[in-house]
Every structure is written in C-alpha cells, then in structure tokens.
Amino acid sequence: MTMLSARIERLPFSGFHRRLLLMGGLGYTFDAMDAAVIAFVLPVLRTEWGLGSVQIGVLASANFIGFFFGALAAGTCGDLFGRRKVMMSALAIYCVASLFSGMVDSWTVFLGLRIVAGFGAGAESAIIAPYLSEFVARRYRGTFTGALAGFFSFGFVAAALLGYFIVPAHPQGWRIVIFITALPVLLLLWWRRALPESPRWLESQGRQAEADTIVDAMESDMARRGLALPALNAEDVAAPPPSSSRGSLLKNYATLVSSKLMRISVMTWLMWLSITFSYYSFFTWIPSLLIQNGMTITKSFGYSLVMYLAQIPGYFSAAWLNEKIGRQATIVAYMLLGGIAALGLAFTHSDTQIMAAGVLLSFFMNGTYAGVYAYTPEVFPTQVRATGAGLASAIGRIGGITAPILVGFVYPALGFAGVFGMTTAVLLLGAAAVTFMGIPTRGRSLEDIAAAELS
Numbered sequence: 001m002t003m004l005s006a007r008i009e010r011l012p013f014s015g016f017h018r019r020l021l022l023m024g025g026l027g028y029t030f031d032a033m034d035a036a037v038i039a040f041v042l043p044v045l046r047t048e049w050g051l052g053s054v055q056i057g058v059l060a061s062a063n064f065i066g067f068f069f070g071a072l073a074a075g076t077c078g079d080l081f082g083r084r085k086v087m088m089s090a091l092a093i094y095c096v097a098s099l100f101s102g103m104v105d106s107w108t109v110f111l112g113l114r115i116v117a118g119f120g121a122g123a124e125s126a127i128i129a130p131y132l133s134e135f136v137a138r139r140y141r142g143t144f145t146g147a148l149a150g151f152f153s154f155g156f157v158a159a160a161l162l163g164y165f166i167v168p169a170h171p172q173g174w175r176i177v178i179f180i181t182a183l184p185v186l187l188l189l190w191w192r193r194a195l196p197e198s199p200r201w202l203e204s205q206g207r208q209a210e211a212d213t214i215v216d217a218m219e220s221d222m223a224r225r226g227l228a229l230p231a232l233n234a235e236d237v238a239a240p241p242p243s244s245s246r247g248s249l250l251k252n253y254a255t256l257v258s259s260k261l262m263r264i265s266v267m268t269w270l271m272w273l274s275i276t277f278s279y280y281s282f283f284t285w286i287p288s289l290l291i292q293n294g295m296t297i298t299k300s301f302g303y304s305l306v307m308y309l310a311q312i313p314g315y316f317s318a319a320w321l322n323e324k325i326g327r328q329a330t331i332v333a334y335m336l337l338g339g340i341a342a343l344g345l346a347f348t349h350s351d352t353q354i355m356a357a358g359v360l361l362s363f364f365m366n367g368t369y370a371g372v373y374a375y376t377p378e379v380f381p382t383q384v385r386a387t388g389a390g391l392a393s394a395i396g397r398i399g400g401i402t403a404p405i406l407v408g409f410v411y412p413a414l415g416f417a418g419v420f421g422m423t424t425a426v427l428l429l430g431a432a433a434v435t436f437m438g439i440p441t442r443g444r445s446l447e448d449i450a451a452a453e454l455s
Contacts, residue, residue, distance in 0.1 A: 005203075008218075011218060033156075035063050035159075036156050036160070038062075067397045068394050071125065071391075073119070075389055075391055076386075078131070087195075095120070095186060097116035100113050126394075132145070149369055150315030156308045160308045255381075256388055268392035276397065307358055310359040318330050322370065326440055326442040332434055334365070334371065338368060342424075
C-alpha cells in the first residue's frame, strides 16, 4: 500500500463522504426513474402513434441496448481517461438524449434517442460505484457502496408515482414525465462539477502530486469539522504498493482474462448474469402468469407501489449486512431467499398471499444488487477496476435482454415448472459462483485485495 492509500484508509466517515453518497446516489435515482417510467409511457405511445406489438417490444428493449454499450464504454474509458470525466460525460449524454426524446413525434427517432439515453444511463451506472468506492476506507466501504445502490429504489418509487398520477392526467403527460426525469439532471451536473478525480486512479497513472492534493483537501475538510485524524496504520504504510503500470484498451482486457484474474472475472460475469436474468424472469413473467389465472391484483397501482417500496429496505438492509457478514454471504443469502419468495409468489392463491410474497421477492432480489454493486469493484485492481466492473455490468444486461425471450420459448413447452426450474438453476449458478470462486473483501483495503489476487 502507498502512503496515499494509507491516508485514505484512516479517514473517518464525514460530511465529505455524505456529499459523495448523495451526489452519486442521485445519479442512480434518475437512472432508475428513466428506465422505469418508460413502462408507463409505452402504452400511451402505442395508442398515440398507432404502434404494433413488435414496435413496442423494440422500444422496450432500447434502454437495455444502450445500457449494454454504455457500461462497456464507461468501464473502458474510466480506466484510460479517468472516472470523473466518464461520469460527467455519461450524465450529460443521458440528460440531452432524454430531453430530446420527449419532444419527438416519430417512433424511430424516439427509439434512437432512448438508446442514446440508455447509453448514458448505463455508463453512469457502471462508473459510479468503482469511482466513489476509491474514496472510502475499508471499514465502511461495503455499507457505503451498498447504500449508494440503494438510491435506485427511490427512482423506481418516483417513477411509479409519476406514471400513475401524471401520465394519464394530461394528453401530453408522457412528455411531461420524461422532462421531469431529465431536467433535474442539469442541477446534478452543476453540483457534481466540484467532485475531484479519484486519488487512487491518479496515483495508478503516476500523477502523484494531483492525488496528494485531493487527499490533502479531504483531510483539511475533516480538520475544519473538528474531526481528529487517527495515526496512520503501520501495517498499511509498510504494505507493498500496487502496480503503477499504465494500461491500454487491449492490455486492460487482457489483464481481466489473464491467469491471475480469470477466476475473478468469470465469477463477476456469472454473478451479474444470474441476478439480472433471474430478476427480469421473475418480475416479467410471474405477474403475467398470475393474471392468466385470474389474480388481477398484480395489475393494481397498490401492488406495484408496494413492490417498489419494498426495494428500499431490501437495498439498505443488504448494505448494512455487507459489513456485518460480508459481501459474499449477503449476495448468496439474498439470491436464495429471493428464489424462495418467487416460488411462494407463483403458488399463492389469495391477494394477501400474493402481496406478502411479492414484497419478499422485491425485498430480496433488489437487495442482492446492494451486495453486487459493493462487491464488483472491490475484486479488481485499480488499473482495471472500471473495465472489470463495466464488463460485468454489460454481461448482466445480456441477462435482462434474453430472459423474456427464453422464458417465452420455455413456457409453452414446459409450463411454469419449466420456467421456474430454468430461472432457479441460473440463480443457483450465480450463488455457487460467488461462494466458490469469489474472495472475501470485508475489512480489507482495495490494495490488499489486489495484491493477494495478483501475487
């Protein structure tokens, strides 16, 4: 470990970190609002523009397509050009494309703009956790990054309220909602302009003076607040420093699939693919199957709002458990409990049972992401942290794209038992990958984790 990293590790949680949490978290909130509100906009566009099922399906997939390429680009560029530049650029791309998508009258132009907006949102989602995790000490990093992901839940709740109360209330309600989700991002961009670049990334690029200046400012901010800084940990200072080898596009991807990191890379790919595939399988198809059986409560606003509200304790309970039992245990436990909840939801026979099982499903499946977002950037060295996290996130989007398609093929042939069996098998695969291929990160600095993996 370098002296700079040892200085970051001794910093107490303070107002500086709360600002980081709020600035980063609000980005996740607007990402979630934008993705979720489209579900309320598309039925209006179907009627207003006379769209068919195929066109609606293509529009529904626009965000996923953009998310995939955005996550890949953010990871690659974040390691090569800096986390902050990518974050600010991604947010600006999302904001501009989303605003213009609310002004058009052509479904093809709308599709193109939604893909671009998804690109920006996907890039933002992929870079925030790796970026901000580099500012926090090991003793609260898991809770911090898990809570950061928890801001997604606020966006989903807000989207539900906008979708139910504003979209149907005005002939141009769908445009108003899109503007509401995009315009506040301009304020967030202005607020974020003061965010510094990651000192750990700067150090990995040989820009030591800039990195030291940022950490000096962090320490000065805490001194002004009357917070006493503890002495540097002697073991942290004495630990070997991380590699300062400069990367390139090909070199970074080669590092991810090298013998030293292949196991970790594959673990993150399976983890992201399984949770995203299972999430969209459960939430897309189980409600539809229940409706076919006459359980129409899943179409109600009350049911949808409760499902969204259940995300909030799901995310933040998992964020707390990240430091109590570790990221691996949290991810695996929430994955398995989510699978059990899905089984319960599929075989319920009353509105009360459906509501209870649905709350548990939303709680655990969304809570899993608080562990996933905290764990993914920790297991990669600084030089390829954003690339590794971005690639894993992009692979996860493949799960979101393919889940509805595969379930659509499996259900007519094998029925619900086949759908549930396939989805549960994928979920168990992800849990097994985290258990047997993952590494413990709780209570360890980013440099210690990287040194152990690369040794």
